[in-house]
Amino acid sequence: MNFRDLRRAPLRAVAPYDPGPSLSELKARYGLGQIVKLNWNEDLFGLFPGVQEAIKDELRQAELYPERAYADFRNLVAVRTGADPTMIVPAHGIQSLVFSTIGVFINPGDRVVIPRPTYGLYRQACEAAGAEVVRVPTIGYRFDLDAMLGAASGAKLVIVCDPNNPTGDALTASEWEAFLERLPAGCLAVVDEAYADYLPAEQRPRRVDDVRTGRPLVVLRTFSKLFGLAGLRLGYAIVHPDLVPAFDAVQEPFNVNRLALAAGMACLADPSFIEARRREVVHARDRFAADLGQVGIGSWPSQANFILARPGGNDMEWYEGLLRRGFLVRPGSEFGLDGQLRITVGPPALMDSVLQAVADLRNDLVRETTTAAG
Numbered sequence: 001m002n003f004r005d006l007r008r009a010p011l012r013a014v015a016p017y018d019p020g021p022s023l024s025e026l027k028a029r030y031g032l033g034q035i036v037k038l039n040w041n042e043d044l045f046g047l048f049p050g051v052q053e054a055i056k057d058e059l060r061q062a063e064l065y066p067e068r069a070y071a072d073f074r075n076l077v078a079v080r081t082g083a084d085p086t087m088i089v090p091a092h093g094i095q096s097l098v099f100s101t102i103g104v105f106i107n108p109g110d111r112v113v114i115p116r117p118t119y120g121l122y123r124q125a126c127e128a129a130g131a132e133v134v135r136v137p138t139i140g141y142r143f144d145l146d147a148m149l150g151a152a153s154g155a156k157l158v159i160v161c162d163p164n165n166p167t168g169d170a171l172t173a174s175e176w177e178a179f180l181e182r183l184p185a186g187c188l189a190v191v192d193e194a195y196a197d198y199l200p201a202e203q204r205p206r207r208v209d210d211v212r213t214g215r216p217l218v219v220l221r222t223f224s225k226l227f228g229l230a231g232l233r234l235g236y237a238i239v240h241p242d243l244v245p246a247f248d249a250v251q252e253p254f255n256v257n258r259l260a261l262a263a264g265m266a267c268l269a270d271p272s273f274i275e276a277r278r279r280e281v282v283h284a285r286d287r288f289a290a291d292l293g294q295v296g297i298g299s300w301p302s303q304a305n306f307i308l309a310r311p312g313g314n315d316m317e318w319y320e321g322l323l324r325r326g327f328l329v330r331p332g333s334e335f336g337l338d339g340q341l342r343i344t345v346g347p348p349a350l351m352d353s354v355l356q357a358v359a360d361l362r363n364d365l366v367r368e369t370t371t372a373a374g
């Protein structure tokens with residue numbers, strides 16, 4: 001059997017997502033007992049109160065499909081976001097929603113505009129669907145909104161990651177409004193708000209209102225970042241109610257498991273805790289960026305739970321050097337950002353040890369360069 005030819009044509013050229021070596025492989029390769037993961041922007045601040053109890057409770061109903069839990073989740077998300085429950089499409093994470101959004105809108109040959117650099121899954125999902133992907137380079141760490149709008153003419157979708165991964169930049173509310181206003185007819189914006197929970201409420205564009213008033217927009221959100229549930233897989237889309245049947249047609253019914261739904265609802269129980277946690281992460285991030293600056297390493301301003309640092313030189317040397325010291329970060333060259341490092345932010349005590357490792361490594365690298373030159 002020739003399986004190659006049985007596959008849909010676009011899949012013959014698409015490479016799957018490569019998560020890189022596993023932690024156990026890395027530990028074995030570098031002889032390390034422990035590695036701190038600062039490479040995937042997972043949460044490092046701990047579970048929200050009530051999550052463990054909610055999961056344990058929900059386990060008692062494991063034999064039942066999550067019909068009621070699904071409806072309850074939708075209702076609670078609606079209350080917290082100011083949307084109507086009929087606008088909420090639960091799913092097992094933004095990753096699954098990227099694929100279902102493409103399943104709803106994209107025919108082979110349709111054009112999709114994405115920024116560069118940005119979250120890698122958009123390109124993979126679009127190419128797997130046979131879309132033509134146009135990548136619009138950022139200007140420094142900021143989106144080139146004019147160029148994105150120019151490329152959007154004749155395109156079906158424009159995907160905006162806001163705040164963007166890996167640059168950490170966020171659009172202002174007025175930049176967003178102007179962008180949406182100028183979006184060419186027939187083109188729909190998909191906004192990945194995975195990191196929007198780190199923005200103060202008053203800075204977030206009011207996209208729920210845009211969706212409600214029928215603007216061409218789909219918003220994707222997750223519980224994987226601020227809420228710390230990446231391992232449970234939980235997210236949702238906010239879409240116009242007229243689009244929900246199409247999402248329901250491409251997604252499995254009750255596609256989120258009970259434990260994830262229960263955990264998500266527990267996270268939303270106390271808005272004051274959410275805000276306190278947001279401030280805690282933002283404080284740790286800004287302090288780490290300032291500390292990096294003190295040791296002479298610049299970084300772009302970030303609105304997310306990571307920092308894009310610019311130590312310069314060969315980022316693979318930095319990656320390796322930090323790994324040998326027990327810290328796994330993301331080399332910028334993976335995104336086309338040579339000489340840069342994306343570092344997930346954790347609690348201050350952890351970031352102090354990361355800073356120490358960065359400073360020691362910088363001294364080692366300088367010493368090596370000087371020795372080589374001498």
Ligand SMILES: Cc1ncc(COP(=O)(O)O)c(C=O)c1O
Pocket residue numbers: 040041092093094095096119161165192194195221222223224230233234235
């Ligand atoms: C921009 C962005 N979107 C989505 C995701 C993944 O979201 P989820 O865990 O909800 O699938 C990530 C994870 O790193 C991300 O950086």
